[in-house]
Amino acid sequence: MIKIAVLSGKGGTGKTTAVASMAWYSENLVLADCDVDAANLALTMSGRLRTKDDYKGAYIASIDPKLCVECGKCEDNCHFEAITDLKVNAIHCEGCGACQVVCPAGAITMSLRKSGEIFVLDTARGPMVYADLFPGESNSGKLVTIVRRLADDLAESDGLDTVLIDGPPGTGCPAIASVTGVDLILAITEPSRSGEHDLLRLIELAHHFSIPICVAVNKWDLHAGMTREIEESCRRQGVMVVGRIPYDTNVMASIKAMRPLPSMFPKSPAALEFHKIWKEVRSRSKERKGSGLSLKLD
């Protein structure tokens, strides 16, 4: 099974558009939307709901006022400032249980709360797993791990050979959970200083975890000079640039119509480039899988 994750560092560079477009050119794959804070892939790829499950990933403390002796030990020992005036703040509580351990009166219980939902859709291009973390909830990394496990299981049970991951922005907890154990990261960037800055952070993260990474520059012609600078930075880092997607007004039209770009505009310049990138990425990840070499250039 091949696992490919699409990330960017900076948000809004076109990850979801890339994933939906590449999936359109593919069979035998499972899609996993790992941007669980702001899952948008299902807004592009519609499908029939197969399963829906609750995500209970977070413990929360509750204090029984009848048993509480008001000693304040829970407050003193909470590292997250989640208890004030002997009341638990649901947003700050990380569910660590320190308060329960120090309470001399046994007044504190920890319980699992539902903090999101996990869905499996059957799309025209294979099953898609995505999750909806309720606004303001924590533990997104754990939810990403569950989405990925479910996608791997589906690939196994449905006999599919590729898992394509739509990752979150950033380089923290959910991004790390999205790239752990993948065969290849495709970074989608844009020709701007911010795009470059965050791309370099993502490349550093990939190198830190020894995961092969390659890059595509989206809307490259919005600033050809900056695109060249980014490609040069990639070369210096020994990272392969696998494509340049032109600025294409069809992309916005397809997003507004909530459909994958190639399904509406199969001959559009951006769609054709995504097709080319997908073929390249797929064959590279297969090679990698076979030889165990990394994607770094010499």
Add this chain to the structure above:
Amino acid sequence: MILAVASGKGGTGKTSVACALALALDRPLTFLDCDVEGANAHLLLRPELRSQEEVLVPYPTIDHSKCNLCGKCVEHCHFGAMVRLGKKVKVMENLCHGCGVCRLVCPQDAVTMSGRPVGTVHQGTAGLMRFFCGELRTGEALSVPIIKRIKKEKDDLVIIDCPPGTSCPAVESVEGSDFALLVTEPTPFGMHDLKAMITVCRRLDVPCGVVINRSFGDDKEVESLCEVAGVPVLLKIPFDRKVAEAYAKGGTLLEAMPELAEVLCDMFMEIRGLKR
């Protein structure tokens, strides 16, 4: 006043709007870049950075000569960060939240808490502004402690550039603000994530208003979403290739659209009337 600029979806223009507003106001203020996983405001504001400080989170160290392998720390850790490997208990750095339960339950007093660096806060000035930005260490998962540290900075006027998303880092950044300016784009993606962000603001009891960025003129759907939610649309910024080109080289919105300065100042006055 504390003004948070947030969005839900990434890449909608939070940093552009936050920086343009800070520059347009042209007065002393404190600017906090809380997008510690991908801080970009310094690329636009070009501050002179003067000092930096490491952010530490509590981290357990185990004295193996005292540990009797009772397994209580392993059993009580809710994050799976304590693992028994052979004859030793090991702390998994990336899973540890620094809560200290392991120390509390250890009957042998074998656990002590020390500090582990997870990132850096840079400090400087840009014109009349005091500037702070956070930087998460590569491979590190915990961004919230860095955001907490940045948010200790107080001033008469604080502008916060928030991270994308609607979970812990975004919540931590917006919480306690007097107003949240939510920057969105008029697409199904932007609207989906805007709705989630409005919910976050409600949960945090922070009043909010919306900026529609890259507008093509017809934004009926976003406007009706805002109307239903009872959230005012404060500003529309038209799509303009000039803006994209200026931004590409680290130019601000104001460089491409100087006329926006006055509009942003007016919007700020309006926010003063809407804030908590």
